[in-house]
Amino acid sequence: MKNLILTLVCLFAAVTLRAQSAHEFKCATTENLEKQKDADPGLESRMLLYEEQVQQWISENSNKLNKAGTTITIPVVVHIVYKTAAQNISNQRVFDQIDSTNKAFAGQIEHSMGAFSSGLQANCNIQFCLAKKTPDGQATNGIERRQTTVDSFDVGGAVKWDISGGMDPWDPTKYLNIWVCNTYSYFSGYANYPGGGIGQEFGSIVRYGAFGPTDPTYYRGNGGTLTHELGHNLNLRHIWGDDGTSCDGTDYCDDTPNQAGYTRGVPTGVVTDNCSASSPGIMYMNFMDYSDDIVGANYTPDQATRMQANFASSNGVLLSLANSDACSAPSSCEIPTALKVISKSSRGAELGWTAMYGATGYNFRYRKVGASSWTSSTLTSNSKSIGGL
Ligand code: ZN
Ligand code: CA
Numbered sequence: 001m002k003n004l005i006l007t008l009v010c011l012f013a014a015v016t017l018r019a020q021s022a023h024e025f026k027c028a029t030t031e032n033l034e035k036q037k038d039a040d041p042g043l044e045s046r047m048l049l050y051e052e053q054v055q056q057w058i059s060e061n062s063n064k065l066n067k068a069g070t071t072i073t074i075p076v077v078v079h080i081v082y083k084t085a086a087q088n089i090s091n092q093r094v095f096d097q098i099d100s101t102n103k104a105f106a107g108q109i110e111h112s113m114g115a116f117s118s119g120l121q122a123n124c125n126i127q128f129c130l131a132k133k134t135p136d137g138q139a140t141n142g143i144e145r146r147q148t149t150v151d152s153f154d155v156g157g158a159v160k161w162d163i164s165g166g167m168d169p170w171d172p173t174k175y176l177n178i179w180v181c182n183t184y185s186y187f188s189g190y191a192n193y194p195g196g197g198i199g200q201e202f203g204s205i206v207r208y209g210a211f212g213p214t215d216p217t218y219y220r221g222n223g224g225t226l227t228h229e230l231g232h233n234l235n236l237r238h239i240w241g242d243d244g245t246s247c248d249g250t251d252y253c254d255d256t257p258n259q260a261g262y263t264r265g266v267p268t269g270v271v272t273d274n275c276s277a278s279s280p281g282i283m284y285m286n287f288m289d290y291s292d293d294i295v296g297a298n299y300t301p302d303q304a305t306r307m308q309a310n311f312a313s314s315n316g317v318l319l320s321l322a323n324s325d326a327c328s329a330p331s332s333c334e335i336p337t338a339l340k341v342i343s344k345s346s347r348g349a350e351l352g353w354t355a356m357y358g359a360t361g362y363n364f365r366y367r368k369v370g371a372s373s374w375t376s377s378t379l380t381s382n383s384k385s386i387g388g389l
Contacts, residue, residue: 024264025210025220025290028187029232030242032155040196047195050317054195054235054309055252061305061312072311074176074318075131075326079167080145081159081181082208089180091355093212094130094143100213100223101230102127104287104296111297115270115280120255121297124304126234128176129327135171139330141356152182155190157201169200174324176233177203178226180211189225191232194310194317204229222293231288231299234307234318238262239288247275253302256283262290336362336382348387355382 037043076098082088103109107123130142150158150165159166159179169177183189189206192199206229210220241249245261258275263284272281283289285297299307310318336353343350353362364384365376377384 025225025228025292026187027225027228027232027238027290028155028183028190029193029229029238031187032190033193035156036192036196043196046197047193050195051252053315054306057309057312057314057316058305061309071125071127072308072322073127073129073327074321075174075324076128076142076176076178077131077140077170078143079159079169079177079179080143080208081148081150081153081166081179082145083148083151083182087180087182087208088145088147089208089211091141091143093214094180097212097223097226098128098130101227104224104227105230105299107298109297111285111295112268113297114268114283114285116283116285116298120283120300122299122301122304124299124307126304126307128230131170131175131326132329133326135174137330139335141354148181152184153205154184155187159205160201160203169203172198172200172202173320174326176230176321179203179205180208181205183207188220189229191229193232194235198317202233204233220293222296224287224293224296227287227296231303231307235310236288236299236303236306239283239286245274251288251303253300253306255300255302256286256288257281259283259289264290266292266295342383347389348385349389350383350385352383 078094080087080089080094105124105126105128107121109121113121131140132142134140144167146162146167148165153159153166158164159181160169160177162168166179166181169175183205187207188210189204191204192202194202204226206225210225211223213223214221237251239251239256240259240261241251243249247258247260250258257280259282260273260275263271263282267284270279270281271284272278276282283298283300284291285295286303287296287299288303289296310316311322313319336356336359338354340352341349342352360380362379362382363376364379365374366386367374375386
């Protein structure tokens with residue numbers, strides 16, 4: 001290997017959406033919000049003010065939405081903070097997660113809507129891209145990693161800063177930051193609401209085991225946790241209104257039925273409760289409920305409108321994300337990284353490198369040190385066996 005010089009260039013193209021398919025889910029967004037309020041006494045009043053602005057915007061604009069309008073694309077960066085190898089999830093799982101979430105936000109998840117109209121499965125006209133450009137303008141696949149000594153992270157900001165064993169956020173006005181880590185065992189993920197203003201810690205946190213489509217039989221095995229948390233980032237509330245099991249709470253959406261508490265497991269058909277006692281019942285398949293991923297099917301048109309309100313040119317707090325150029329690569333092509341020897345023999349070796357998001361192939365070449373001619377090939381996988389060394 002010491003005798004070889006290698007260069008790698010990847011071929012760049014869009015990747016098509018990939019089909020994806022999924023015991024107890026618990027979101028700690030409310031607990032995190034209480035912690036934020038303790039640290040920021042003005043937060044609650046700012047959130048209430050923003051809620052008024054959102055309601056006003058919706059009343060003036062809802063009839064213009066969810067037509068085949070412009071799709072908002074939000075750049076995301078995934079910070080993988082791991083202690084064990086199992087927590088260091090693969091790039092492919094991240095790619096599959098983003099594809100799954102994009103299908104969800106496009107209204108393309110093929111799960112039953114029960115007795116509800118298919119019209120309640122909205123195309124939100126919101127998509128997410130893994131960042132192709134770092135805050136410094138360098139090429140990236142939108143994923144960065146750090147090994148930590150921290151066993152697990154609670155709600156709050158610890159995972160969001162290098163100094164506390166996590167990873168610093170990228171500019172939250174240009175990137176939606178997502179952290180994947182081992183969380184305290186009582187929750188699967190949490191997110192910040194946008195209403196109080198976009199601080200450095202704005203983003204979503206997902207437990208590593210619930211990130212990415214992994215196992216359809218696993219309660220969070222369909223990538224639904226990130227889809228749910230991003231809903232909070234875009235100002236959605238839990239569908240039961242976070243009022244325990246009473247019928248007084250609201251998620252501020254008229255087309256989601258009033259619902260007592262959250263739903264568990266894999267319900268089917270019509271499910272009713274005290275707040276929605278007759279068919280079509282409660283919308284247990286909504287991404288803002290707690291049903292298993294294999295049930296999760298929709299955001300409603302009103303939820304979509306509520307999310308889009310964050311991008312209003314007048315006062316949308318997330319408008320800068322929609323205008324960010326971080327989904328565009330800095331120049332021609334991202335360069336694969338982490339070239340390594342997977343195995344070697346006396347005169348051969350298998351080489352591998354980091355799979356790049358969006359790459360359809362890799363140009364690969366090598367030569368003996370001092371030689372002028374290269375041996376070249378074009379590959380579709382991110383490994384290559386060479387012989388005759
Ligand atoms: Zn939640
Ligand atoms: Ca309720």
